[in-house]
Amino acid sequence: TPEYEMSFYLESDAPTPSDRSVYVQQWPEMFVFVRSFGGWASQSDYMNEVLELAQAIGDSSLYDNSQYFQVSYDGPTSWWNRHNEVWLLVAGQ
Numbered sequence: 443t444p445e446y447e448m449s450f451y452l453e454s455d456a457p458t459p460s461d462r463s464v465y466v467q468q469w470p471e472m473f474v475f476v477r478s479f480g481g482w483a484s485q486s487d488y489m490n491e492v493l494e495l496a497q498a499i500g501d502s503s504l505y506d507n508s509q510y511f512q513v514s515y516d517g518p519t520s521w522w523n524r525h526n527e528v529w530l531l532v533a534g535q
Contacts, residue, residue, distance in 0.1 A: 474511070474529040475499055483526045488512040492528040505530040 449467075456466060477495035481487070492510045499505055511529035 472535055473532040475505055476527050476529055478527050480524055482524060488528055495528055495530055505533055
């Protein structure tokens, strides 16, 4: 079963969460290969896009194929001009 984690970008002065299931995590700088696409993305759309990204990169030794990121920049009430991305980490990070 795939593991999913939902994340949001927060400023450095974000309040401490009051719910124990919510936590603040700092990520180190990372370099990623990115493929952007529009529309209301389904799970199969994300999978197709990450496969397209991997094919465009070509050499699988250049990226970490153990995980990928699905990114959506729009809230659930945004219906038009949606911006989505898939990310593959550059290998060796």
